[in-house]
Amino acid sequence: MKAIKFGTDGWRGEISRDFTFENVELVAQAIADYFTRSPLPAPRSPQVIVGYDTRFLSREFAQTVSRVLVANDIKVILSNQYCPTPTLSRAIVTKKARAGIMITASHNPYYFNGIKIKGDFGGSVESDVTEEIENLLGKNRPKILSWEECKESKNLEVANFLPDYKKSIKSYIDFRLLRSSKKKWKVLVDSMFGTGNGIIEDLLKETNIKVTTIHSEQNPLFPRINPEPIPKNLKEAARLLKNGDYDLAVITDGDADRIGALRPDGKFITPSLILSLTLLHFLKYRRWRGGVVKTISSSSLIDKITQRYNLKLWETPIGFKHICALMRKEDILIGGEESGGIGYKNYLFERDGILSALLLTEVLCAEKRGILGIIKDIEKEFGRFRYDRIDIHYPEEKKKGLMANLKKNPPSRLIGKRVVEIKKYDGVKLICSDGSWLLLRLSGTEPILRIYAEAGSEKEAERLLGEGKKIAYRT
Structure with a gap:
């Protein structure tokens, strides 16, 4: 068994080898000990939001975390169903919680699971927090209640986080534009058997965008794919686009905080290009300004756009927590990483694959033309980047x-x-x-x-x- 180590976005391990109930109890106790010794950020309440994805045993692992926290006299609000990571982040902010814990291995293969820790601001905590939690591992023997005892405790609440999340999306996306579009856009949605299933479809049902869905059922084995929106995992979506009459495909990863996209010809739209399309949309149509953050692995196209529009550009190591830290300190318009995690001004300090997908549909409606024409004009103005x-x-x-x-x-x-x-x-x-x-x-x-x-x-x-x-x- 490997030592428990937090990486760029939490701790992940192979189920039954590293990611076991015993180890989850150890991590949950270390988190509880960290909360006990750390001052509560004002004006936050002492409660912790707990959510989980569609993976094997994720619900049970979330219950285990809740059982440990409640045993340590920490108030827990547990999701009543699997949910996207940005939904958990929205719940943290809405409920003014001190933190959130998400059971997910994001885009990893089906035999992995993991824990993401979110701060009171909704985004990933920085390395100093996870390092302190690592140092607390094993210091105290886990306190834990049975699930029956936990359910009866006044410190456990079970709630549905999706309504507030959808409300926040509706206030951000220009749905009036999506409803009034003269063209009937056709979009393929692939949720990769993950937590995003049904959400984009539901939000677009009263617009002029016709949605077809694939991989929308829950399947913890993620058959034939890893839930990561990169070309090798998008072959079915690409085939459908080539053989069908679609304007765009949007894809969310296992916990729906990252986006992928395909052109009508089935070719991949890189996350850096998605960021660039959205950045230009914000500048031209929303008239928003601000700095831009990209990671070391992102495209130089972003540099060209920021130079042209005289925007300040930051480059960070890989890991959205670095982008999040800048978004909290600076006036950032948009920030994203090569893997498809993008965060936006006037929203959460967190990436959101569902919001990113809907913003791409907003780009189509605002431009009143297909994605291929928009990309062609970007290449004409800023050069070709492959x-x-x-x-x-x-x-x-x-x-x-x-x-x-x-x-x-x-x-x-x-x-x-x-x-x-x-x-x-x-x-x-x-x-x-x-x-x-x-x-x-x-x-x-x-x-x-x-x-x-x-x-x-x-x-x-x-x-x-x-x-x-x-x-x-x-x-």
């Missing part, structure tokens, strides 16, 4: 050696181009003289090496990925 990523299994024992060697002896050229800049603060990013780049970074939650590349053409991006694999296998 982005790709591969994940390869990488042994734990080789991880340290790879990064140490790459930082010490980085290549001076990639695919015949001179490397002019090297960033080492989150993995190693090699930037070439023409702006193309290669990033190698180890996953914080899985034994995986992620290799990212961007260039002016698909062929060059593929060649850069090939260089990345060579570097990895040489170690």
